[in-house]
Amino acid sequence: MMTTWLLYGATGYTGKLIAQEAVxxxxxxxxxxxxxxxxxxxxxxxxxxxxxxxxxxQTAEQLSGxxxxxxxxxxxxxxxxxxxxxxxxxxxxxxxITGEISVFEHTHSLHEEALQKNIILCSGVGFDVIPTxxxxxxxxxxxxxxxxxxxxxDSDSGISPGTMKTMVEGLxxxxxxxxDGQLTDTAIxxxxxxxxxxxxxxxxxxxxxxxxxxxxYTTGIPNISAWIPTPRPAIYAARLMNVASPLLSSExxxxxxxxxxEQGVEGPNKxxxxxxxxxxxxxxxxxxxxVKTCRIRTANVYDLTVYGALEVTQRLLSGDYASGSWTPxxxxxxxxxxxxxxxxxxxxxxxxxxxxN
Numbered sequence: 001m002m003t004t005w006l007l008y009g010a011t012g013y014t015g016k017l018i019a020q021e022a023v024x025x026x027x028x029x030x031x032x033x034x035x036x037x038x039x040x041x042x043x044x045x046x047x048x049x050x051x052x053x054x055x056x057x058q059t060a061e062q063l064s065g066x067x068x069x070x071x072x073x074x075x076x077x078x079x080x081x082x083x084x085x086x087x088x089x090x091x092x093x094x095x096x097i098t099g100e101i102s103v104f105e106h107t108h109s110l111h112e113e114a115l116q117k118n119i120i121l122c123s124g125v126g127f128d129v130i131p132t133x134x135x136x137x138x139x140x141x142x143x144x145x146x147x148x149x150x151x152x153x154d155s156d157s158g159i160s161p162g163t164m165k166t167m168v169e170g171l172x173x174x175x176x177x178x179x180d181g182q183l184t185d186t187a188i189x190x191x192x193x194x195x196x197x198x199x200x201x202x203x204x205x206x207x208x209x210x211x212x213x214x215x216x217y218t219t220g221i222p223n224i225s226a227w228i229p230t231p232r233p234a235i236y237a238a239r240l241m242n243v244a245s246p247l248l249s250s251e252x253x254x255x256x257x258x259x260x261x262e263q264g265v266e267g268p269n270k271x272x273x274x275x276x277x278x279x280x281x282x283x284x285x286x287x288x289x290x291v292k293t294c295r296i297r298t299a300n301v302y303d304l305t306v307y308g309a310l311e312v313t314q315r316l317l318s319g320d321y322a323s324g325s326w327t328p329x330x331x332x333x334x335x336x337x338x339x340x341x342x343x344x345x346x347x348x349x350x351x352x353x354x355x356x357n
Contacts, residue, residue, distance in 0.1 A: 005313060006030040006066045006092075009073025011038040013098060014126070017306045018072065019046060025310065033073065050168070053084040058128070060089035068093040069123075070313055076103045084121060088113055088165045091118045093316050097305055099128025101176055101183070104213035111325040121325040125312040126305030129210045130328045132226070133218055134337035135282035135294050136211060137329040138346050143292045144283035148194065149219065151211045152204060152227030154197035155278040155301050176208040178216050178224035189243065194226055198279030205230035213328045221284070273300040277306040277342070288355040299342025307340040 009015040010031035022029050023046045031050040033039045043050035050154040053062040055073075059082055063069065069092050071083045076098035084107065098104070107123040114121045124133065129241060132151040138148060175188045191206035209226030214294070216224055268276070278301055282294045298304050312328060315321075321331060337343055 003187045004030060004066055005061065005068040005070060005317060006032050007070050007072065009071065009079075011035070011042055011049075011074055012074075014302060014305055015072040016042065018070070018309055019048070021218055021306050022157075022310055023048070027310070027314070029070070032062075048076060054081055055086075057082075057085075059083065059086035059092050062226070063087065063090035063092050066090065066092045068095065068313060068316055070307075070309055071114070072097065076100050077125075080123070081106065084110065087115050087119065087121070091109050091117055091119055091314065092121070095125045095309065095312060096123050097128065097309055099126075100147065100212055101208060101213045104129075105183070105209050108213070108217055108325050115324045118323045120316060120321060120323055120331070121295045122312065122331060123318075124210055124214055125309045127225050127301045127308070129214050130304075130308040130340075131212045131278065131280040131298050131304065131337055132282065133214055133327050133329040134297065134334040135198040135346070136215040136219050136221075136224075138334040138348070139282050139284035139292055141295050141334070142294070142348055142350075143284045143286055143290060145286045145341050146219070146221050147287055148223045148285040149215060149221040149282070150225050150227060150284075151209070151215060151280075151282045152197060153194060154199065154202065154229050154276055156276040167337075174208070176212050177226075178212045178222065181216070181222040183212060191225065192230070192232075193227070195229070195281060197229065197281040198297060202229040203232050205229060218330050222292040225312070227281075238291060246333035268300075268302065271302065273303050274336040276300050278304065280337075283286060291351040293349045293351070294346055296337065296346050299340065303342060304340060307342070308336075 007015060007019055007029040011033050019031060031039055031043045031048050034054055036052045037053060039050050051062055053059060063086055069087055073079050076096055077100050080096055080103045084094050104123050107121050110121055134150060154194060175186045177184055177186060189205060193204055194201045195204040204227045206225050207228055211226050212224050225285050278298045280296045280298060284292045338345055
């Protein structure tokens with residue numbers, strides 16, 4: 001049976017990379033977005049069908065004949081709800097490449113509706129959060145009774161306009177962790193530690209990464225934190241930002257920054273991406289003090305997003321999977337990450353109390 005899928009946000013930095021790679025693989029997505037002036041030239045260049053529409057209560061009408069939507073138009077906190085609602089009405093699978101905790105929580109809350117509509121909702125099919133989600137499940141399999149889980153990554157990747165916009169929108173926010181099964185807000189910069197992500201120990205800071213939402217649904221582990229390498233001076237600066245959070249979260253500060261991003265930020269080019277692999281790290285601990293540490297090297301942040309999003313799209317269009325709201329690892333298992341171009345193999349080290357080995 002022929003299937004048709006739609007790529008919304010096709011002219012953004014990551015959306016365009018996905019569209020180009022899809023065509024290179026022989027896939028024929030329908031390109032979509034709000035601006036005909038941007039979408040039509042790309043569609044003509046790639047010889048693809050296109051549709052132009054806003055995200056609103058009528059969006060479902062624009063999904064006629066569409067089996068799956070890959071949503072790449074952020075900030076997802078603003079755009080995901082209308083697109084998910086449209087997919088539920090139209091009976092189309094929904095995927096996105098978000099890393100935003102609030103979006104993961106909203107998508108998870110719609111599990112029963114997705115079951116009723118016999119569709120799959122899966123947020124985070126890019127670098128956010130495939131690598132860390134798969135690492136989380138790998139650790140859960142290695143230490144089934146784990147009560148604590150820490151996840152993180154190290155990369156020299158550049159930054160795209162969309163990612164920068166999401167960061168600007170999050171200015172003034174603090175950190176979030178999962179504590180005893182509940183999402184808990186903490187001050188940014190409060191939690192720090194030394195971590196070897198795969199290329200030596202580095203100072204690291206806890207951040208509000210999407211896994212504090214998704215890894216809980218993937219593994220059931222009640223205490224989860226997410227980490228990135230951060231120089232100590234930057235950690236201290238982050239603590240000072242807590243004092244300035246009301247100012248940083250104001251629209252008067254955000255709007256000029258968003259305009260600057262629109263006008264002056266470009267994502268990394270092909271050569272820059274090729275020279276900046278990502279290093280994924282995770283650590284699980286149980287009540288007896290047993291620790292399992294997992295590492296894996298992957299492709300660049302943006303290349304992995306392209307590979308991951310298309311791999312999940314192809315699997316859903318060609319396979320038969322249980323409907324509902326899922327995380328990537330819960331749908332496909334931890335081996336999903338190892339199957340992507342540029343990925344190595346999981347390596348797990350163990351520590352047992354009273355045993356140096």
